[in-house]
Amino acid sequence: MVKSIPIFLSEQYNHERELIHMNKKDIAEIRKQFKFDNDLMKIREIFNVYVQKETGEIYHHVSQPFQMLELEAQELFLANFKKVLTGYLDAKLFELKFIRDVEDSTQHILFDGLRADSTEDWKENMLQIVGKMFAHTVYEFDTMVTFIRGEYRKVTRKRDLESEEGGNDEVYSNEFILCSLNKTDQPKKALLFDYIEKEFKSNNVFDPIINLASPLSGFLFPAFNDNSADVNHILYCAGKANQPDGTFIEVVLNCEEIITAQEDKDSFEQILKKVIGDQVDSKVISNVYEEIDKMVQENEESEESEAPTLDYRDIERILTVSGVENVETAQVEHAFKAVVDDEKHEFKASSLVPKSIKINTKVADVSISPKELKNVKYIMYQGKRCLLLEIDEDVVVEGFRLESETL
Structure with missing residues (x-):
């Protein structure tokens, strides 16, 4: 049995409603579905737009059913789509919230694209986004923007094989749009061996190579969490860890500003220095990281959807149990306000513990x-x-x- 995933749309629901955010399990579940002959992931159409360097003008665009591509091309694109959904949250991947009441809103363009009945309408929506991408950004190389739209299904309850009633798995489904922005590389000069002519020849191919291995950026719309599609949020992929493109986020996607995991970690360390000073025993720092890591591990073991966070009260508690003497609430709160502009800011625990x-x-x-x-x-x-x-x-x-x- 297939059910449509409920969609939380800004016109229907209060924007102040707090929804559960995507976690790494949600993203991993979607990423692993990009494979051949998968009933849980049906890519209907692919739309490629080739954009010239410096001018940002569209040189060519073409749309076709994904299954009509050669198998080798499908394999390359599937790997590319996985790349867009690969990386740590708040470092490479960011769940962004759309800004309200924006003229020519990308949120509405994408939503219209989801609901487009014809390929021509969908292409028109996607070309609007391409126009926004290159209105204020110039690249020194040609680029290709790829859009796909399809249906993502998730099994929420397996059918009882021993039941006399039989039936099918209970599956939630929802449509999505994924975008990938990729650069082009010029082919390198090489010496080839011609088996037929039995002679060595130079490589005279001048066609640019689409670099699908390292997307410059991309996004998935809508965001998915707790078996729901949230069109008020979008999952954005940065080209490099902790280096999100602010212009792309604000001007192209029309989303709110974000704080990276590295920025969160740097601010947290500044607060610690203001409270305990520059010199500290190694055991204290080790205990601090151990306490935070314990919060992360307990959250994962309990399979909670929402990631654990720390405010100034949590920081005070962690410092106290870690061996820092005479920690006062006012001292921690003052340090918190001196470093972080937003008094209500909460640090994501997963961003604070370094891997090494x-x-x-x-x-x-x-x-x-x-x-x-x-x-x-x-x-x-x-x-x-x-x-x-x-x-x-x-x-x-x-x-x-x-x-x-x-x-």
Whole structure:
């Protein structure tokens, strides 16, 4: 049984209504459906628009059923669409909220595109977006903008195989539009061997190569969460981690500004410095990261949809249990307000814990996990600065086991 996913549209629902945001599981579930012969992902049409460099003029565009493409081309595009949905939330992927009451709103253009009955109407909607993309942005290379529209299905309840009634799986379905912006590369000169003529020849191909391996940007509309399609939000993909295109977000997509995971992490570290100072015991920092990571892990184990966040009260609690003495609420709140403009801002816990901590010195560079930072000591020995690492195994260098010394 197939059910249409309920759509939360701004004209029908209060904009202040808080919806559950997309999480990495939602994105991963959609990403893995981009594969051949998949009943849960039906791509109906693909629309490619070739745009010339410097002028931003459309040189050519063509639309056709996705299944009419050669299998090799389908494979390349499917990999490209997965790339648009690959990356960490708030670093490479961002769920954006549309700004209300915007003239020529991209939200409305995309919604009309979802509901377009004919290919010509859909193409007209997508060409409007292409026009917005290149109205204020100039590239030094030709680009290709690819749009697809299709139907995404999600199984929400498996049928009972032992039931006499039989029946089908319960499946929710909804239409979507995905966009991918890709650069072109000029083919490199190469020497070829002609098997038929049995001779070596130079490569004389001058046709530009569409680089589908590294999208410049892209988006998925609408956002999906908790078996619902939310047309008030869009999933945006940045070309590089922690480097979202502000112009693309504001002018092209007409969405609100965002804070990257790196910006969140930097602000959090500034608050810590204002509260505990520049010098701190390694155990304290390790405990802080461990407490935050515990919040993230507990959230994942409980399969909560909403990611855990921290306000100044949470920061005060974490510092206290991590071993920082005499932490006062007013002190933390003051530091919070000094660093963050929005008093109601909440840090996403998943953005604050680094995957590894790097200690750089002239002698050596050390990379360790945050939870192991407590095993690192910075000491003075015989008037010299030393980095002491606590380990539980022998140290082997170039096949030789080092002798141990007692300080």
